[in-house]
Amino acid sequence: MLTTFSAPQAKLCTTSVVLPPVVCALLGATRQHKALSDIRSELKVVANAIMAHYKAPDSKREQFRRYLEKAGVVDSLTKVLVDLYEKQEKPDNPLEFVKDNLGTSSLSQGSSYPLQQEVIDLRQKCASLEEENKQLRTKLLQYEPEEKAAE
Incomplete structure (x- = not known):
């Protein structure tokens, strides 16, 4: 669950901040004992850890996307979906259309x-x-x- 603090409540920035419960507890416990600059530095460390956690899947996704592009999968899928879009009479089962035309899209008549x-x-x-x-x-x-x- 995420808690939203407005800028006056968090006293850390000028915009609305969305914080996870761990950070909220950290802010609540440390606000009484530490200076505002210490709270900001601890919040930066926690925010960096959170961002590092979210960057890892993005890089894996990016690597996987590049792999699919190199293998020609993205182009094949795009071609089949464009063919389906351009059909005047749409098939009853689009999934079957994709299955039937996916393997044949790479082989041209020539x-x-x-x-x-x-x-x-x-x-x-x-x-x-x-x-x-x-x-x-x-x-x-x-x-x-x-x-x-x-x-």
């Missing part, structure tokens, strides 16, 4: 054409090898009965 051609070629080769295998099995069956009869 870069996927050689892969599609390779798939077609490999399917044709597989079909011809299956046909050759079928012919060889038929040929093998022709010779097997003769070998059994000779024994």
